[in-house]
Amino acid sequence: MKTYEQINQRIESGKAVVLTADEIMDYVDKKGLEAAAEEVDVVTTATFGPMCSSGCFLNFGHSKPKIRMTEAWIEDVLVYTGIAAVDVYLGATQLRHGDPANMYPPGEFRYGGGHVIEDLVAGATLQLFALSYGTDDYPRREIRTYFTIDDLNQAIMVNPRNCYQNYNVAVNDSDRTIYTYMGTLEPNRKNATYCSAGQLSPLLNDPYYETIGIGTKVWLAGAHGHVYAEGTQHTGACERTPDGVPTEGAGTLALTADMKQMKPEFVRGASLRGYGISLALGVGVPIPILNEQILKRTCVRDRDIFAPVIDYSGDYPQKTGKTIAKVNYEQLRRGEIEIDGKTIAVGSLSSYFKALEIANLLADEIRKGDFLLAQPMAMLPRDNAMKPLAIREKAS
Amino acid sequence: MNETVTQKLMLFFPKCECEKPIIYHLVKDYNLIVNVYRAKVTPEEEGYLVLDVTGTPADIEKGIAFVRTFNVTVNHTGKGVTRDEDRCTHCGQCVAHCPTKALHMPNKATREVLYNEAECIECLACIRVCPFGACASAF
Structure with a gap:
């Protein structure tokens, strides 16, 4: 048994024993659970993939004379201005003005909110255009200027939904190609897409949210941030294996961090053909090894984690709840799965390569004493279900 | 000869x-x-x-x-399809769509996506499916 304080003391003195979630299983197999729990202080987890529910709050400071922005665009991408005078919210999936979207399907969605966020973090010079109705205290009616992230007072990323605990495997059972947020799916179940770091993924290493909670310090694209709430669509009450590993979406995290501290290689705008824009982000979450049980759960392997295979041409859009099969991540990572005697090529939208890089970067920061852990101030719900949206004829 | x-x-x-x-x-x-x-x-x-x-x-x-x-x-030396190593995130979305395995993941531990240009038949599938615009065509 260890406490957060003891682990942080070891980190500060440069003596912390830190392993990645990719290394810990073999280590525990070799040392035994009891000895390893005594020895290991932190296991680092990570993921890198598209997180559509991403965005950022930006504060521009005031021009002379001042403006109260009521409509604004950055690089022709609309930002939300229904907040204070020169604050805006930029959402990752916002399309650029004039993007034909799916008018001539499949749309290419070459540039949008996710790309603006990527460009901001990369230090690019961007155009701001804003309009206003003008007030006595904010008389300016229009502004066009160019800025970089360094010119902003604040650039704070918020991900209302990040780090999905587990995720679907998408296939297409129809006879035409379909275009989804899970990528292009060829007809007749020719290919499948998954999107999880599996055994390296944060919430799969802490399936019951024993250490990851509100206030947990995280590594978000290179910046030190934290979990500020349960993520949207967080569903603690989900189907689980006997070891507690969810076999469907389940938990999510809401994250925030200062974009000025982020590294551009972990912030990437994504164009999903026929679907839209997203933002791929790298996240690292440290798990303090407080006891043997927590360590044991970080030893989860790809073969122990099952994901539901779902038809995105019918069952997903029509919300039938039907699952074709359950496959594990060891099978998925072979690049082929077999269902009903048919071999299906498997691709991923989540980068294990980048996730591994992040888990190692975070482990190095902790070993060097540069990243201390934070004890959650509140835990994530374990028993809440996800509600559907009812279509009502009238207000009752 | x-x-x-x-x-x-x-x-x-x-x-x-x-x-x-x-x-x-x-x-x-x-x-x-x-x-x-x-x-x-x-x-x-x-x-x-x-x-x-x-x-x-x-x-x-x-x-x-x-x-x-x-x-x-x-x-003789031109490449019809190129991959920008800096744009590639190694997610592996292209791998399932590449018919000749020119884009492949030989190292199962690191899961790095490699591009073997010699195997490429320029079907352009990778360009269409890459979310990050990592692949590009000369024409």
Whole structure:
């Protein structure tokens, strides 16, 4: 048994024993659970993939004379201005003005909110255009200027939904190609897409949210941030294996961090053909090894984690709840799965390569004493279900 | 010298050379086996042709010399499809769509996506499916 304080003391003195979630299983197999729990202080987890529910709050400071922005665009991408005078919210999936979207399907969605966020973090010079109705205290009616992230007072990323605990495997059972947020799916179940770091993924290493909670310090694209709430669509009450590993979406995290501290290689705008824009982000979450049980759960392997295979041409859009099969991540990572005697090529939208890089970067920061852990101030719900949206004829 | 080799060629056609049966002569007069990946040869427009030619080195050399007599630019080293290593996140979305495994993940531990240009048949599937715009076509 260890406490957060003891682990942080070891980190500060440069003596912390830190392993990645990719290394810990073999280590525990070799040392035994009891000895390893005594020895290991932190296991680092990570993921890198598209997180559509991403965005950022930006504060521009005031021009002379001042403006109260009521409509604004950055690089022709609309930002939300229904907040204070020169604050805006930029959402990752916002399309650029004039993007034909799916008018001539499949749309290419070459540039949008996710790309603006990527460009901001990369230090690019961007155009701001804003309009206003003008007030006595904010008389300016229009502004066009160019800025970089360094010119902003604040650039704070918020991900209302990040780090999905587990995720679907998408296939297409129809006879035409379909275009989804899970990528292009060829007809007749020719290919499948998954999107999880599996055994390296944060919430799969802490399936019951024993250490990851509100206030947990995280590594978000290179910046030190934290979990500020349960993520949207967080569903603690989900189907689980006997070891507690969810076999469907389940938990999510809401994250925030200062974009000025982020590294551009972990912030990437994504164009999903026929679907839209997203933002791929790298996240690292440290798990303090407080006891043997927590360590044991970080030893989860790809073969122990099952994901539901779902038809995105019918069952997903029509919300039938039907699952074709359950496959594990060891099978998925072979690049082929077999269902009903048919071999299906498997691709991923989540980068294990980048996730591994992040888990190692975070482990190095902790070993060097540069990243201390934070004890959650509140835990994530374990028993809440996800509600559907009812279509009502009238207000009752 | 009778051993055959395969070489990838990119031919750029000026407007005036589109109507001549150059490929026919490569096959008939120079004993070359041709495998065309991509072609855009339209009258009144500039065009291109990306192909593999297989034959003896001497025949290939003579064939290329013949093509050059038509004011066609021949590029031996050009890459029809390129991957920007910095844009690639190694997610592996392309791997399931690449028919020749030119894009592949040989190291199962690191899961790094590698691109073997020699295996690429320029189907352009990777360009369509890459969310990060990492792959690009020369044309």
